[in-house]
Amino acid sequence: MNTVPRDPAALPRLLLxxxxxxxxxxxxxxxxxxxxxxxxPDNASVxxxxxxxxxxxxxxxxxxxxxxxxTLETLAIATAGMCLxxxxxxxxxxxxxxxxxxxxxxxxxxxxWWAQALRWPVRGLLIVLRSVPEIVWxxxxxxxxxxxxxxxxxxxxxxxxxxxxxxxxxxFESVDPRPTxxxxxxxxxxxxxxxxxxxxxAASEMLSYTVxxxxxxVRASVVMGFVGAGGLGxxxxxxxxxxxxxxxxSMLLTFLVLVLLADRLSRxxxxxxx
Amino acid sequence: xxxxxxxxxxxxxxLAVVWSFRFLDLEFANLASADGLSQMAEYARGFLxxxxxxxxxxxxxxxxxxxxxxxxxxxxxxxxxxxALALPASGRYGALALHASRLVLNALRAIPELVWAALMVLAxxxxxxxxxxALALHTAGVLGRLFAEALENTPSEPADAVRLAGGGxxxxxCYGTLPGVWPQLVAYSLYRWENNIRMASVLGFVGAGGLGxxxxxxxxxxxxxxxxxxxxxMLLLVLGVDALSGWVRQRWVSQ
Numbered sequence: 182m183n184t185v186p187r188d189p190a191a192l193p194r195l196l197l198x199x200x201x202x203x204x205x206x207x208x209x210x211x212x213x214x215x216x217x218x219x220x221x222p223d224n225a226s227v228x229x230x231x232x233x234x235x236x237x238x239x240x241x242x243x244x245x246x247x248x249x250x251x252t253l254e255t256l257a258i259a260t261a262g263m264c265l266x267x268x269x270x271x272x273x274x275x276x277x278x279x280x281x282x283x284x285x286x287x288x289x290x291x292x293x294w295w296a297q298a299l300r301w302p303v304r305g306l307l308i309v310l311r312s313v314p315e316i317v318w319x320x321x322x323x324x325x326x327x328x329x330x331x332x333x334x335x336x337x338x339x340x341x342x343x344x345x346x347x348x349x350x351x352x353f354e355s356v357d358p359r360p361t362x363x364x365x366x367x368x369x370x371x372x373x374x375x376x377x378x379x380x381x382x383a384a385s386e387m388l389s390y391t392v393x394x395x396x397x398x399v400r401a402s403v404v405m406g407f408v409g410a411g412g413l414g415x416x417x418x419x420x421x422x423x424x425x426x427x428x429x430x431s432m433l434l435t436f437l438v439l440v441l442l443a444d445r446l447s448r449x450x451x452x453x454x455x
Numbered sequence: 456x457x458x459x460x461x462x463x464x465x466x467x468x469x470l471a472v473v474w475s476f477r478f479l480d481l482e483f484a485n486l487a488s489a490d491g492l493s494q495m496a497e498y499a500r501g502f503l504x505x506x507x508x509x510x511x512x513x514x515x516x517x518x519x520x521x522x523x524x525x526x527x528x529x530x531x532x533x534x535x536x537x538x539a540l541a542l543p544a545s546g547r548y549g550a551l552a553l554h555a556s557r558l559v560l561n562a563l564r565a566i567p568e569l570v571w572a573a574l575m576v577l578a579x580x581x582x583x584x585x586x587x588x589a590l591a592l593h594t595a596g597v598l599g600r601l602f603a604e605a606l607e608n609t610p611s612e613p614a615d616a617v618r619l620a621g622g623g624x625x626x627x628x629c630y631g632t633l634p635g636v637w638p639q640l641v642a643y644s645l646y647r648w649e650n651n652i653r654m655a656s657v658l659g660f661v662g663a664g665g666l667g668x669x670x671x672x673x674x675x676x677x678x679x680x681x682x683x684x685x686x687x688x689m690l691l692l693v694l695g696v697d698a699l700s701g702w703v704r705q706r707w708v709s710q
Binding site for chain 1: 460461464471472474475476478479481482483486494495498520521523524525527528529531565566567569570573574577578579580582583584586587588653656657660661664670671674686689690693694
């Protein structure tokens with residue numbers, strides 16, 4: 182009598198593990214994964230010297246002045262970028278949303294096929310705008326308009342208008358359609374129907390999403406600095422290249438505090454207005 | 456009173472927007488001038504004829520495979536490191552270990568992947584190795600926290616039963632705790648893998664391999680045709696991963 186209970190799922194598990202290993206094995210050579218590279222003497226000594234410089238973080242007056250300017254620039258890039266993104270996103274969302282469709286009125290909310298087909302170009306544009314990562318846009322704009330915050334603002338405006346446009350269009354469609362239908366049926370214009378039928382119901386959700394996106398934009402504008410789009414990221418990149426550990430340490434700390442404050446501010450705004 | 460405060464906040468927001476534009480001193484006037492626009496159009500025209508030569512496509516295919524490998528191995532390493540940190544962070548080894556490991560997890564998570572990649576390029580040299588390590592470090596912070604929460608929320612009775620029946624701690628963990636949390640751990644890791652594929656394609660901008668490094672190099676050499684193909688490839692990769700994960704979720708998760 183066999184008294185030792187055997188794991189009934191052992192064979193499938195073994196086979197799955199072997200399959201995963203067989204798929205990952207070529208990946209090991211492709212990704213050149215080599216943990217020992219971290220501990221090779223030359224790398225370790227460079228990195229050790231760099232990390233030793235982290236304490237104390239740089240804090241002389243001229244550096245703090247620079248840090249303050251860079252932080253303000255990061256915040257300004259995020260805010261200005263979001264403002265431009267809103268300007269692009271609102272018309273696109275109005276064009277892409279089914280909420281204001283006239284042909285949908287007698288059909289119970291389903292627009293005619295040609296009306297849907299006319300919406301597709303705008304939807305496609307929004308997909309392309311948001312599917313290319315913001316840092317790729319930043320890199321492209323840095324080559325087009327030069328180093329500095331302009332590239333960062335344009336990159337945020339483009340990527341975030343794609344995201345905001347899609348989400349706004351969905352919010353318009355998700356609110357109660359009856360006020361809009363009543364207004365459109367009574368002969369009001371589409372913009373008036375939007376302003377009095379959709380907006381009052383959709384405003385708080387739109388605001389909450391916009392504020393959340395602003396918080397993401399602050400983080401993104403730091404990251405985009407690494408390709409030369411201004412702000413805190415560009416300063417971190419410069420200090421990294423000069424192996425100035427103390428400066429990198431205080432800038433990373435500033436970044437952490439900035440993200441924390443943006444998070445608090447966005448939570449405050451969302452609680453107040455929603 | 457609340458109306459007044461709300462109004463003041465709104466005014467402050469508007470002021471902040473106006474101040475941002477003034478502070479940045481954006482050169483939109485220059486950009487919108489006839490000269491600036493024609494330069495932009497000239498630059499954009501270079502992207503309109505993507506390079507589809509077989510040699511370039513083969514290089515892109517290799518870059519895409521490298522990106523996938525970076526993200527897969529980075530996520531696997533992150534899951535291992537995250538689990539190792541999640542065990543103390545779920546309070547199994549006392550309060551000191553709990554706070555220390557939570558601090559490490561927060562620090563790993565708070566620094567973005569791209570900053571880790573820049574640091575890892577210094578520490579381990581240029582190439583996909585640095586990207587894999589950067590993804591592993593950031594994702595370990597994210598996954599570690601999620602794993603710790605999953606471990607805390609799982610019922611402890613099965614593990615207690617194994618312990619009471621005379622099993623060791625390892626056996627209690629493997630046969631009592633792990634089966635309950637395993638599906639969650641796998642779901643979190645796959646979700647982060649999806650994010651990491653997207654991230655791995657841009658980490659190359661700081662020299663950490665993959666498609667991003669090819670794009671950075673071809674833009675630096677003003678090869679707009681090659682860059683256009685690379686951007687198309689990135690777009691396809693992102694859309695493909697989105698579609699695949701949406702399909703997988705509908706097929707296997709939302710039942």
